[in-house]
Amino acid sequence: xxxxxxxxxxxxxxxxxxxxxxxxxxxxxxxxxxxxxxxxxxxxxxxxxxxxxxxxxxxxxxxxxxxxxxxxxxxxxxxxxxxxxxxxxxxxxxxxxxxxxxxxxxxxxxxxxxxxxxx
Numbered sequence: 263x264x265x266x267x268x269x270x271x272x273x274x275x276x277x278x279x280x281x282x283x284x285x286x287x288x289x290x291x292x293x294x295x296x297x298x299x300x301x302x303x304x305x306x307x308x309x310x311x312x313x314x315x316x317x318x319x320x321x322x323x324x325x326x327x328x329x330x331x332x333x334x335x336x337x338x339x340x341x342x343x344x345x346x347x348x349x350x351x352x353x354x355x356x357x358x359x360x361x362x363x364x365x366x367x368x369x370x371x372x373x374x375x376x377x378x379x380x381x
Contacts, residue, residue, distance in 0.1 A: 265301040268309075269366035271352075271359035273298050275313045275322045278342075278349035285351055288313075288322050295355060296322050300366045309370035325350065329374045333367050335360070341367075 272295045276285040287293050296313040303309070313323040333343045339360050342351040354360035 264304045266304065267299045268302050268369070269300050269362050271298050271363040272296070272316070272355040273313070273352040273359065273363070276351035276353060278351065285353075288350070289320075298323075298352060298363060300327070300363070300370055302370070307373065309374065311367075323350070327367070327370045327374055331371060331374070333364075333371060335364055 274294065275288040275296050275298070277288050278284075279286045294315065294317055296315050298311065298313045301310050301312055309327040311323060311325045311327065312321065314320065315322055331343055331345070333341065335341045336351075338357045339354045340351060341354070341360060341364060342349060344350070352360075352363065354363065
């Protein structure tokens with residue numbers, strides 16, 4: 263598997279808790295910034311979001327970007343997307359890092375949405 267990072271940013275990884283109607287850290291007690299990368303697998307032409315906690319290097323998110331994913335830039339520094347089970351959010355350290363990430367995400371979605379084969 264040949265993967266390369268197409269962007270890197272610092273953000274807090276959140277999920278929306280339907281019960282409390284609040285954004286909470288993706289893993290309980292795991293507040294703080296993570297290093298978020300979008301990786302491109304050049305052999306299968308697929309993408310994934312990987313977040314590693316800056317504090318302890320723990321993987322907090324490893325999410326495959328799929329065709330049809332709805333990505334929303336809710337604010338200049340808070341972006342979100344959803345799947346059938348969960349709403350994910352990234353609270354970026356700066357507008358510049360958010361812009362870098364969103365450009366890479368939109369590129370990945372454009373590639374995924376042009377895929378005609380299934381995987």
